[in-house]
Amino acid sequence: MANVSFLYLASRSPRRRELLTQAGIPFRLVDIEIDESVLENERAADYVERLARSKAEAGWAKLQDTGGAAAPVLAADTTVALGGKLLGKPENEDDAVESLMHLSGQTHDVLTGIALCGDLGDGLDVETQVVTTRVRFSHFSIEDARRYVATGEPMDKAGSYGIQGFGGTLVESIDGSYSNVVGLPLKETVELAGLFGVPYWQKLSGDQTV
Numbered sequence: 452m453a454n455v456s457f458l459y460l461a462s463r464s465p466r467r468r469e470l471l472t473q474a475g476i477p478f479r480l481v482d483i484e485i486d487e488s489v490l491e492n493e494r495a496a497d498y499v500e501r502l503a504r505s506k507a508e509a510g511w512a513k514l515q516d517t518g519g520a521a522a523p524v525l526a527a528d529t530t531v532a533l534g535g536k537l538l539g540k541p542e543n544e545d546d547a548v549e550s551l552m553h554l555s556g557q558t559h560d561v562l563t564g565i566a567l568c569g570d571l572g573d574g575l576d577v578e579t580q581v582v583t584t585r586v587r588f589s590h591f592s593i594e595d596a597r598r599y600v601a602t603g604e605p606m607d608k609a610g611s612y613g614i615q616g617f618g619g620t621l622v623e624s625i626d627g628s629y630s631n632v633v634g635l636p637l638k639e640t641v642e643l644a645g646l647f648g649v650p651y652w653q654k655l656s657g658d659q660t661v
């Protein structure tokens with residue numbers, strides 16, 4: 452797989468597309484579906500790494516079925532962890548309010564696992580990384596949590612908030628990578644891309660997918 456000029460992104464997340472574009476990594480999309488259930492007693496770091504790997508491998512397998520992947524496949528998974536409890540995407544609005552009330556006035560971790568799957572010349576290789584960012588939330592009331600949930604913003608996001616949106620107003624401080632919270636740690640993604648010979652810092656224009 453020498454001289455690859457892009458990677459495949461196995462993700463439906465618009466944030467991950469924006470972040471890849473920010474890093475200047477040319478990409479095409481591959482659509483996959485996997486079971487995202489948490490295993491019993493599974494730790495947050497193990498969970499996001501396992502899911503990122505499964506998503507990348509599913510993307511690779513799908514491309515093999517349709518004639519073979521011409522480039523490596525990138526995938527990621529993000530979750531919020533508070534005192535051993537995993538707060539994923541909310542199931543409904545009440546669930547989102549409940550998650551937010553757990554986070555109010557507390558410091559939590561946001562973990563993103565990234566995986567890049569490809570053939571470096573001697574068979575299939577999957578490289579993974581897990582990045583953690585600590586986020587401290589201000590104290591807010593249940594009325595505030597309900598009003599925020601009513602905006603709809605939390606519904607497709609781990610921990611029921613988006614730091615890049617209205618949710619940024621709940622944040623007192625962060626320690627670590629900001630892009631990691633939004634769903635793709637830029638520094639580590641570029642490192643993995645470099646390992647597989649995928650270019651970055653490319654000027655991309657228009658529809659960013661190659």
Ligand SMILES: Cc1cn([C@H]2C[C@H](O)[C@@H](COP(=O)(O)OP(=O)(O)OP(=O)(O)O)O2)c(=O)[nH]c1=O
Nearest residue numbers: 462463464528529608609612613614632633634
């Ligand atoms: C904490 C936080 C999460 N998120 C998002 C990032 C992820 O898209 C989402 C967590 O769900 P994921 O399952 O990691 O990703 P996804 O289902 O959105 O996309 P994919 O197809 O790649 O599986 O939460 C934010 O956008 N902002 C935030 O502040």
